[in-house]
Amino acid sequence: MVRFLKLYEKIGIFILIVLASIFLGIATPNFLKTDTILNIITQGTYGAIVGFGMVLAITSGGFDLSVDAVVALTSVFLSILIPNIGIPSAIIISILISCFIGFLNGVIITKFGVNPLITTLSMATIVRGVALLIANGKQIPISVTKFTVIGTSKFLGVPIPIYIMVVLFIIFYLLLYQTPLGRHISAVGSNENAARISGLNVVFIKIIVYVLVAFTASINGVIRTSQAMIGIPSMAPGFTLLVITITILGGTSLSGGKGNLVGAVFAGIFISMVYYGLNLIKVQYFYQLLSVGLILIFALFVDGLRQRYLEAARIKGIKV
Amino acid sequence: MDELRSRQLKQKLGLFWGNFGLPLIFILIVIVFSITSPNFATSYNLLSNFGFASYVGIAAIGMTFVIMTGNFDISIGSMLALVGVLGSSFIPKIGGVGGVLSTVAIASFLGFINGIFVTKLRIPAFITTLGMLYVFRSLAYIYTNNVPVYISDRFWLYFGNGKLFGVIPFPILLMVICYLVAYLILRKSPVGRYIIAVGTNAKAAALSGINVDNIKILVFTLLGLFVGIASIVNSANLGAANPGLMGQNYEFQVITAVVLGGTALSGGNGSLGGSLVAALIVTFLGNGMGLMQVNSYWQLVATGLVMIFAVSLNKLKFYLLGQGE
Numbered sequence: 001m002v003r004f005l006k007l008y009e010k011i012g013i014f015i016l017i018v019l020a021s022i023f024l025g026i027a028t029p030n031f032l033k034t035d036t037i038l039n040i041i042t043q044g045t046y047g048a049i050v051g052f053g054m055v056l057a058i059t060s061g062g063f064d065l066s067v068d069a070v071v072a073l074t075s076v077f078l079s080i081l082i083p084n085i086g087i088p089s090a091i092i093i094s095i096l097i098s099c100f101i102g103f104l105n106g107v108i109i110t111k112f113g114v115n116p117l118i119t120t121l122s123m124a125t126i127v128r129g130v131a132l133l134i135a136n137g138k139q140i141p142i143s144v145t146k147f148t149v150i151g152t153s154k155f156l157g158v159p160i161p162i163y164i165m166v167v168l169f170i171i172f173y174l175l176l177y178q179t180p181l182g183r184h185i186s187a188v189g190s191n192e193n194a195a196r197i198s199g200l201n202v203v204f205i206k207i208i209v210y211v212l213v214a215f216t217a218s219i220n221g222v223i224r225t226s227q228a229m230i231g232i233p234s235m236a237p238g239f240t241l242l243v244i245t246i247t248i249l250g251g252t253s254l255s256g257g258k259g260n261l262v263g264a265v266f267a268g269i270f271i272s273m274v275y276y277g278l279n280l281i282k283v284q285y286f287y288q289l290l291s292v293g294l295i296l297i298f299a300l301f302v303d304g305l306r307q308r309y310l311e312a313a314r315i316k317g318i319k320v
Numbered sequence: 321m322d323e324l325r326s327r328q329l330k331q332k333l334g335l336f337w338g339n340f341g342l343p344l345i346f347i348l349i350v351i352v353f354s355i356t357s358p359n360f361a362t363s364y365n366l367l368s369n370f371g372f373a374s375y376v377g378i379a380a381i382g383m384t385f386v387i388m389t390g391n392f393d394i395s396i397g398s399m400l401a402l403v404g405v406l407g408s409s410f411i412p413k414i415g416g417v418g419g420v421l422s423t424v425a426i427a428s429f430l431g432f433i434n435g436i437f438v439t440k441l442r443i444p445a446f447i448t449t450l451g452m453l454y455v456f457r458s459l460a461y462i463y464t465n466n467v468p469v470y471i472s473d474r475f476w477l478y479f480g481n482g483k484l485f486g487v488i489p490f491p492i493l494l495m496v497i498c499y500l501v502a503y504l505i506l507r508k509s510p511v512g513r514y515i516i517a518v519g520t521n522a523k524a525a526a527l528s529g530i531n532v533d534n535i536k537i538l539v540f541t542l543l544g545l546f547v548g549i550a551s552i553v554n555s556a557n558l559g560a561a562n563p564g565l566m567g568q569n570y571e572f573q574v575i576t577a578v579v580l581g582g583t584a585l586s587g588g589n590g591s592l593g594g595s596l597v598a599a600l601i602v603t604f605l606g607n608g609m610g611l612m613q614v615n616s617y618w619q620l621v622a623t624g625l626v627m628i629f630a631v632s633l634n635k636l637k638f639y640l641l642g643q644g645e
Contacts, residue, residue, distance in 0.1 A: 063446075114631045115585050117392065117446050118575070122624040125572065129620030137617065241454050244447070254444060286461035293454035297437070300448065304441035 012302070013250060013266045020273045028280055038159060040272045045165040046220055048268030050239075051246040052172040052261060053216030057116075058252050059176070059259035060209045061189040065120040066105065067217040068239040069127035070098045072232065074221025076131045078147075079140035079231020087147050095218045101127055102214025106207030124240070131233040140231035151226030161223050165265070168216065173261055185209060189256030238289060245296040246271060254303060271295065334640030341633075342581065342597045349601060353608035360611050369607050370600070371480075371489035375557070377599035378495050378550045379570070380577040381502045382543030384595045387578050388519040389539050390587030391445035393434060396547045397570035398456035403427040404551040404561035405460050408469045408476065416475030424548035430456070431544020435537035453571075460563035468562040471555060480556025491553045495596070498546060502592055505542075515539060519587030572623060577602050580630035584638065602626070 024031040031037075050067050057064045074094045081090035101123065108119045153160055176182035184205050187195040196202050225231060248254060249270065250263025274291055354361035379396055386393050407423025414422065430452075437448040471477060482490035506512035517525040518535050526532045555561040579585060580601065581594030605626070609619050 065450075108628060112628075112632050113635055114628060118579070118585065118627065118631055121394075121572065122627040124624075125569075125627075126621050126624035129617045129622075129624065132617040132620065133615065238454065241450060244450065248447075254447065284462075286458040286466075289454050290458035290462065293451050293458060296451040297448070297455070300437075300443045300451065301441060304443045307442065 013263050013270060016249075017266060017270050017273070020270060020277070024273060024277055024280075027277065031276075036276075038157075038162075040276055041269055042159045042161050043275065044265075044269035044272035045161045046223065046268075047239075047242050047246045047271060048265045049165050049168055049223075050213075050216045050220050050243045051250065051264035051268055052168055053213035054243050054247040055250070055252050055259040055261055055264050056172070056176065056185060056209050057213050058247055058254065059189045059256060060185045060206060061192060061256035062109065062116040062206065062209060063120065064105065064210065064213045065117065065240050066101070066124040066127060067213065067220075067243055068236040069124040069131065070101055070214050070217040071221040071224065071239060072235040073101070073127050073131040074098055074218045075225040075228075075235045076135045076140065076231045076233050078222065078225045079142050080134070082142055082144050082147055087144065091222055094222070095215065098214045098218035098221070099211045102211040103207060105214070106210035109210070110203040110206050128233075135231060135233040137233065139233070142225070142229045142231065147226055148229055149226070151223045164219065164223065168219065169261065169265060172212075176259055176261060181205070181208070186257050186259070189258075191257075238292075241296065242271065242292055245292050245299060248303060249295060249299040253307070254300075255307065330640045334637050341637075342594055342601065346597055346601050346604070349604050349608065353604070353611065357608065357611040360608060365607070365611075367487070367489060369604055371491045372557070372607070373600045373603035374489075374491035374495035375550050375554050376570075376573050376577055376603055377596050378491075378498050378546050378553070379543070379574045380581070380595040380599045381498050381592060382539075382546035383574050383578045384581070384583050384590045384592055385502070385506070385515060385539040386445075386543050387575075387583050387585060388515055388587060388590040389536055390519050390522070391438060391536065391539075392575070393431075393449045393540065393543055394446060394571045394575070395430075395434065395449035395452035395456055396543065396574060397567035397572075398453045398460065399427060399430050399544065399547050400551045400554065400567035400570055401561070401563050401565075402456040402460040402463075403430065403548050404555040404566050405464050405469050405563050407548075407552070408471050408555055408561040409464070411471065411473045411476065416473035419473065419476055420479070420552055423552055424545055427548025427551065428541050428545040431547070432537060432541045434544070435540030438540065439533040439536045457563075460566075464563045466563060468560040470560045476552060477556045477559070479552045480554070480558075491557075494549065494553065498549065499592060499596060506592060511535070511538070516589050519589070569623070572627065573602050573606075574599075576623065576627045576630055579627070579634060582634060582637065584634060585631065598630075 021031075050071075054064060054067070074097075077094040077097055078090055081093055084090075085093070105116075105120055105123055108114050108123075109116050150160055150164075155163065176185065184195070184200050187198075187200060188202055188205050192202060221235070224235060228235075246264055246267040250265070250267035251260035252258065252263065271292065274295070275288055278287055278291060350361070359365060379400075383393065383396070403423050403426045406426055407419045410422050411419040434445075434449055434452060437443055437452075438445045478490060479494070480491065484490060484493060506515065514525070514530045514535050517528070517530055518532050522532050525535075551561075551566070554566060558566075577599040578590070578595045580598035581591050581596070582598075583590035583595065605622070606619065609622065614622075
């Protein structure tokens, strides 16, 4: 059982993808076309990108429920700034504002000692309120057509968002597995007290993590806004659930210390396949929400089971 | 000597805040809103506000238990909507009394499921209930096809709109009964001591022979039961059970009330009375801002700020009392 669970940890998500592919391949002839596959992968990148940030947060033993609101805030700022100061500076400023929100999250969590869940849940309400206030509750169309390039155009036949994801993946991969900061994040997540005693600056590390989560959420906001060409203050409802589902389905353990970025990418693609399948049978939007909720509970179920067995094995003296 | 004196001063401050802080804030809010909006201090508005507060207060009682064991439940807003649409849709078949009873029974069962997931699979409560939040809400949508269930049954409607002696809203009585039951459970029965023991130190509790899992399942089930009652009150107030609108931000109001009421998020002892007074504060704040015609987006920002403020205040209290959270 232990060996099976270890194996599942590594390749479970691939098995799910293979099963889903077989199912979709039988269900519809359209599935095996390059366009469809690229489309599914592109849809999958949106969640995966923010999943990278969430992997870091959960690895550090934290949590971020404010990502959906940050996406919306980015969207609103972009729609207001782009006509005034041009595309590049608008993107940079919107991302910086989001990073500042991540910074606030980090400060409240570390300096005030407020539970991460409560902090980011409150921050989500506040940020959503601010986005609605700035946009006055309305959607703001963007007329600068060049901006649409980021979300919709292709380079060498591959959509731009996929490139963005690959670049972010490399950065986050190097950061988590190849730098001291990455090891420190894992250390804080496995045992915060031990990390503090061995001289790590836990406050700094946690703040960086929350800034990075907000950064990835902001990138997601840029891509979405570029596709919609509208600033939407109510953008991305329920997106946080999707991101957390992707993270946990991808094999990042809730107990902290162990992050799995590769898993996040494939979990994002898997969810995107589920959505594609649900669209095929033309069910309402609510079923998408239900499916993500159920997948999350399934992933949690597996994660819980895995931890129980590993713990039992450890007590029996089996090396894990 | 100085150190001793400053410690005594701190303790006095902490105790003062713990005993009188909330009622003072409440009185302050009532005074401020009475001055700023003339419609606030009418007996009609105040009484109906107490009625609305019971919608938050009833669930806050259950949430106090859950938070005392060191857990959370953020699925209660969706649960409120799901059991509301289910129960009210049964009325034509099994009558108002049956509808009310089935609502409470289903809600308790959903709470029970949450408890099973948290204990038997050892999944942290907030993430289990985060998943459930979406499952419950989407089931409510799917069950009703996003069409509100209108309620005309008089027994059901009495829960929200009934008046005792023609004056006192029935929900207030309901909240008082819930409070008394919870108080007896917490302070006069062994179960209450077990709950505190589990929240203070789950390992020690388990070693001294308390079945920790059962206690946790019990508090989640109790919370479900209270949410079921609140769901009847809320849907009766509105005259319909709306799968999308019922219980939006509900978990937020309830958790804010419990935290503001002085229950530590890390578990341990809690204050039922504090939760109730805080539920009044949260409700009166919302109503007062509404009467002052504060933009609803500002209200959203304000609720978030109040939550962070409440947790920080709590931290301060524990720091002053030298207990550390």
